[in-house]
Each structure stands twice: as C-alpha cells, then as structure tokens.
Amino acid sequence: MGLKKPNKQLRRELQDIAHMGEEAAHVIWQVVKTLPEDQVEVLMQAVGLVHECVDKANALADRVKAGEVIAT
Numbered sequence: 001m002g003l004k005k006p007n008k009q010l011r012r013e014l015q016d017i018a019h020m021g022e023e024a025a026h027v028i029w030q031v032v033k034t035l036p037e038d039q040v041e042v043l044m045q046a047v048g049l050v051h052e053c054v055d056k057a058n059a060l061a062d063r064v065k066a067g068e069v070i071a072t
Contacts, residue, residue, distance in 0.1 A: 006071035
C-alpha cells in the first residue's frame with residue numbers, strides 16, 4: 001500500500017530540505033576552497049553541521065516511507 005497524500009507531501013518536503021542542505025554545504029565548500037588554511041576550520045564545522053541535518057532529514061523521510069512517522 002502506498003503512502004497517503006499528507007505523508008507523501010511530508011516525505012517530499014523532507015527530501016527537499018535535505019537537498020537544500022546538500023546545496024548549502026556545496027556552496028560553503030566552494031568558499032572554503034578559496035580561503036587560507038587558518039580560516040577554514042569554522043566553515044568546515046558548519047559543513048559538518050549541515051551534513052548532520054541532511055542525514056537527519058533523509059532518515060526521517062525514510063521513516064515516513066516505512067510508515068513509522070505519519071503526517072497528521
């Protein structure tokens with residue numbers, strides 16, 4: 001049985017959030033590559049945090065797909 005419309009929408013939105021996070025991390029990485037090494041650490045921490053958020057959004061989208069989380 002497929003997902004109901006609210007759950008499909010929730011999953012799609014979570015996937016969109018994850019995609020935007022990936023794009024943001026890519027943009028930050030492009031900036032990082034232009035900086036001197038001593039200025040890189042804080043931005044690399046930001047990239048790490050963005051990737052954590054992406055992973056959480058993807059995991060939640062998977063839980064929606066599995067029926068473990070439902071939209072109300």
